[in-house]
Amino acid sequence: xxxxxxxxxxxxxxxxxxxxxxxxxxxxxxxxxxxxxxxxxxxxxxxxxxxxxxxxxxxxxxxxxxxxxxxxxxxxxxxxxxxxxxxxxxxxxxxxxxxxxxxxxxxxxxxxxxxxxxxxxxxxxxxxxxxxxxxxxxxxxxxxxxxxxxxxxxxxxxxxxxxxxxxxxxxxxxxxxxxxxxxxxxxxxxxxxxxxxxxxxxxxxxxxxxxxxxxxxxxxxxxxxxxxxxxxxxxxxxxxxxxxxxxxxxxxxxxxxxxxxxxxxxxxxxxxxxxxxxxxxxxxxxxxxxxxxxxxxxxxxxxxxxxxxxxxxxxxxxxxxxxxxxxxxxxxxxxxxxxxxxxxxxxxxxxxxxxxxxxxxxxxxxxxxxxxxxxxxxxxxxxxxxxxxxxxxxxxxxxxxxx
Amino acid sequence: xxxxxxxxxxxxxxxxxxxxxxxxxxxxxxxxxxxxxxxxxxxxxxxxxxxxxxxxxxxxxxxxxxxxxxxxxxxxxxxxxxxxxxxxxxxxxxxxxxxxxxxxxxxxxxxxxxxxxxxxxxxxxxxxxxxxxxxxxxxxxxxxxxxxxxxxxxxxxxxxxxxxxxxxxxxxxxxxxxxxxxxxxxxxxxxxxxxxxxxxxxxxxxxxxxxxxxxxxxxxxxxxxxxxxxxxxxxxxxxxxxxxxxxxxxxxxxxxxxxxxxxxxxxxxxxxxxxxxxxxxxxxxxxxxxxxxxxxxxxxxxxxxxxxxxxxxxxxxxxxxxxxxxx
Numbered sequence: 001x002x003x004x005x006x007x008x009x010x011x012x013x014x015x016x017x018x019x020x021x022x023x024x025x026x027x028x029x030x031x032x033x034x035x036x037x038x039x040x041x042x043x044x045x046x047x048x049x050x051x052x053x054x055x056x057x058x059x060x061x062x063x064x065x066x067x068x069x070x071x072x073x074x075x076x077x078x079x080x081x082x083x084x085x086x087x088x089x090x091x092x093x094x095x096x097x098x099x100x101x102x103x104x105x106x107x108x109x110x111x112x113x114x115x116x117x118x119x120x121x122x123x124x125x126x127x128x129x130x131x132x133x134x135x136x137x138x139x140x141x142x143x144x145x146x147x148x149x150x151x152x153x154x155x156x157x158x159x160x161x162x163x164x165x166x167x168x169x170x171x172x173x174x175x176x177x178x179x180x181x182x183x184x185x186x187x188x189x190x191x192x193x194x195x196x197x198x199x200x201x202x203x204x205x206x207x208x209x210x211x212x213x214x215x216x217x218x219x220x221x222x223x224x225x226x227x228x229x230x231x232x233x234x235x236x237x238x239x240x241x242x243x244x245x246x247x248x249x250x251x252x253x254x255x256x257x258x259x260x261x262x263x264x265x266x267x268x269x270x271x272x273x274x275x276x277x278x279x280x281x282x283x284x285x286x287x288x289x290x291x292x293x294x295x296x297x298x299x300x301x302x303x304x305x306x307x308x309x310x311x312x313x314x315x316x317x318x319x320x321x322x323x324x325x326x327x328x329x330x331x332x333x334x335x336x337x338x339x340x341x342x343x344x345x346x347x348x349x350x351x352x353x354x355x356x357x358x359x360x361x362x363x364x365x366x367x368x369x370x371x372x373x374x375x376x377x378x379x380x381x382x383x384x385x386x387x388x389x390x391x392x393x394x395x396x397x398x399x400x401x402x403x
Numbered sequence: 404x405x406x407x408x409x410x411x412x413x414x415x416x417x418x419x420x421x422x423x424x425x426x427x428x429x430x431x432x433x434x435x436x437x438x439x440x441x442x443x444x445x446x447x448x449x450x451x452x453x454x455x456x457x458x459x460x461x462x463x464x465x466x467x468x469x470x471x472x473x474x475x476x477x478x479x480x481x482x483x484x485x486x487x488x489x490x491x492x493x494x495x496x497x498x499x500x501x502x503x504x505x506x507x508x509x510x511x512x513x514x515x516x517x518x519x520x521x522x523x524x525x526x527x528x529x530x531x532x533x534x535x536x537x538x539x540x541x542x543x544x545x546x547x548x549x550x551x552x553x554x555x556x557x558x559x560x561x562x563x564x565x566x567x568x569x570x571x572x573x574x575x576x577x578x579x580x581x582x583x584x585x586x587x588x589x590x591x592x593x594x595x596x597x598x599x600x601x602x603x604x605x606x607x608x609x610x611x612x613x614x615x616x617x618x619x620x621x622x623x624x625x626x627x628x629x630x631x632x633x634x635x636x637x638x639x640x641x642x643x644x645x646x647x648x649x650x651x652x653x654x655x656x657x658x659x660x661x662x663x664x665x666x667x668x669x670x671x672x673x674x675x676x677x678x679x680x681x682x683x684x685x686x687x688x689x690x691x692x693x694x695x696x697x698x699x700x701x702x703x704x705x706x707x708x709x710x711x712x713x714x715x716x717x718x719x720x721x722x723x724x725x726x727x728x729x730x
Contacts (some may be wrong), residue, residue: 064450065476065478095452095475096452096519096543096546096547097521097547099418099453099518100518100519101451103515103518110685111688224624225520225624225625228521236437277674338674338676340668340676340677340678340680341678342678347678347679348679349450351679351684355678356686359686362668380696
């Protein structure tokens with residue numbers, strides 16, 4: 001990273017490309033450099049400002065008044081550029097338009113609404129783990145567990161049909177790539193956009209959804225007038241976009257964490273009630289969603305500098321989650337830590353509306369594994385999957401010791 | 404230009420989150436004052452949406468609900484309007500006669516049982532102090548370019564608050580004090596029943612009953628009302644310590660007024676995962692096995708509170724001497 005003179009007074013400048021393959025392979029050194037460079041850094045390559053310290057990231061996340069989302073939460077500025085698909089009513093919206101969709105989805109995915117799923121998902125996780133272990137104790141944990149469990153329970157919970165579910169992961173992967181610059185990662189997904197968007201769009205219609213899922217609950221809210229009938233399909237789309245890849249990568253993050261920290265797995269086996277906190281510690285440690293952008297609605301002072309109105313600000317959630325100003329020994333994956341307050345799910349009124357779903361899925365899988373598995377270790381070199389927004393694994397070969 | 408504040412909130416105690424300081428008190432009509440409230444440390448207050456109310460626990464121990472009627476683009480203050488009720492049992496009288504800038508009051512919420520649904524046109528009907536929740540709704544309708552009108556009644560013009568703020572909207576607002584115009588002409592204001600135009604009403608019971616009758620021919624769910632009554636709410640909130648028994652851990656902790664339940668539990672070595680620590684995200688939901696929680700969150704509606712089976716210990720406390728939690 002080269003630090004040069006800044007176009008805005010008192011802002012260090014970096015020419016690093018956070019979306020290059022080199023950085024995506026291992027972003028931690030860049031996170032540290034940006035954190036230590038100052039409270040805000042100008043990224044000259046994209047003419048955007050970046051925040052990487054916990055305090056500044058947290059402050060930008062909660063301040064929807066001055067850091068807006070409706071101009072897009074990727075590099076693209078919707079004030080001047082055409083989005084690749086109609087903007088999300090949740091992620092890419094500000095109050096007041098954000099209010100009704102958020103209120104409805106918050107209720108549909110709230111902890112009280114999920115109680116009915118807990119027992120079923122625990123049973124699903126036990127069946128999956130039993131079936132996997134019956135096949136062998138050495139396998140690639142990405143397809144076999146991290147992808148298999150969310151793909152088993154989440155599409156059913158939303159209520160979509162059986163056909164075409166293989167489209168969910170590539171669609172989500174492209175959507176999260178599209179928050180970055182139009183680099184090769186975006187280019188590789190572009191040719192499938194018409195096909196995948198078409199399939200996703202079909203799944204969002206009322207008649208395509210079962211009567212008892214999250215999708216039907218969204219349509220029922222439209223029938224009650226809480227949202228408009230035009231909003232309902234876009235809200236189902238949000239579930240299908242943001243509810244699969246994120247959980248898959250969060251599960252592979254925690255499996256990788258345990259495979260490389262056998263003492264922590266032993267703690268979980270001894271006390272499975274640690275599963276819930278362990279998942280959030282893994283989300284802090286690995287930050288499956290690494291970054292989001294905001295756009296300033298006014299001149300905003302950050303540290304000693306002023307970020308002018310209308311500029312993109314890149315928030316490094318992952319760097320904030322390992323900021324030593326906030327966390328003791330931040331690089332350590334530690335079940336004894338209280339990870340509360342991490343920004344891996346964001347914070348404030350855009351905080352991940354599906355976080356309780358993700359926790360329930362993870363708790364089910366970890367509890368089922370802890371029942372039968374005494375040790376997890378890497379059985380070969382893991383391989384990263386590069387995405388402009390997500391920190392992910394393509395392959396995670398593991399060897400399990402079972403009782 | 405404003406400054407990004409350092410986010411000390413995330414580590415702040417729940418008690419700080421559940422109090423606000425009176426920073427302004429202004430008479431705005433006969434018998435009506437507005438209170439301007441701010442966080443004791445000047446930080447951001449929890450987000451809210453039009454139609455939301457807060458519970459304020461006054462320094463005489465009474466808790467009252469007030470609609471937020473300020474500007475939510477100002478994250479640092481809340482505004483509420485308070486009518487002096489002639490039959491006041493201590494709430495509004497205390498606000499009018501004793502409460503002063505500098506005083507600290509307890510805060511619950513914000514919660515919203517009266518949300519504005521998306522539409523291209525709205526009809527608003529306010530009686531007296533019932534104008535308060537409608538003010539932010541009107542601001543929102545204006546922001547969205549929706550077509551809207553307000554019928555605003557009161558005993559006499561001098562008792563009707565916020566007429567100056569409403570004057571900018573010209574003939575969208577019909578001001579109809581009873582001593583000049585008689586009872587509100589609801590059928591005339593509403594016009595023919597039609598789909599796609601929600602009707603929002605807030606005010607005294609007789610007005611809302613009349614509005615319900617006037618809306619009988621309207622589509623189901625067209626009418627949204629909030630009754631504005633100075634109801635006593637449960638037991639007075641306790642300001643003294645209480646005990647929390649952690650059932651599974653077999654431990655009991657004492658929660659003193661200066662710490663949150665979450666902090667007290669954590670100090671006893673029992674970790675409860677949390678996130679926002681403002682009673683808005685739901686992460687710290689905890690099962691209540693016995694005792695009466697004093698709910699301060701923004702999540703549970705009245706039905707869920709009545710069920711009494713869970714609470715959010717980042718902000719919520721206890722009305723009873725002892726709470727038993729499934730921890």
